[in-house]
Structure formats: C-alpha cells, structure tokens
Amino acid sequence: MIDQKDTKPAAKDGKYEFLINYSERELTCRVEKEQNKLHVFIDNNINAELELQANGNLTQVSGNALPDSTIEFIKKHIMEQ
Incomplete structure (x- = not known):
C-alpha cells in the first residue's frame, strides 16, 4: 500500500536567496x-535542513550546526515575507 502524503504546495514554498551575516561575514544564503x-x-559550503514545527518554531534536523540566531533570521526572512 502506498502512503498518501500531502504533496500540495504549502504557503511560501519556493526558492529564496538573500544575504546573511554568518561568522562575522556577509554570505549568500539560498533556501528551498x-x-x-x-x-x-x-555560501555553497554550509548545508542544513530545518523543519517547521506545528507551533511555528524551526528545528534543525540535519547538516552543519547553525546558531540559533541564524535559524531565527532565516525563519523571519522566509515566513514573514
């Protein structure tokens, strides 16, 4: 039996690109x-996967460890556009 998952696009799905301050440098950040x-x-060398929780928080589930401040910046940039 095939597991039926919700595959409809969610709000704000898509690709984003913006500058982010990371380790005291301004780097390009791409988010899909x-x-x-x-x-x-x-910056083409730091990769991570974040998961949006039901309560609206973002949790890192894999990849290079990101500081909480970076995760919060990404959340604000993507979710509050």
Missing part, C-alpha cells in the same frame, strides 16, 4: 522551502 522542510545552503 518544500512543505514544512527548509533546505539551507550558505
């Missing part, structure tokens, strides 16, 4: 949002 997953690519 799919449903409740955010795939984060910073």
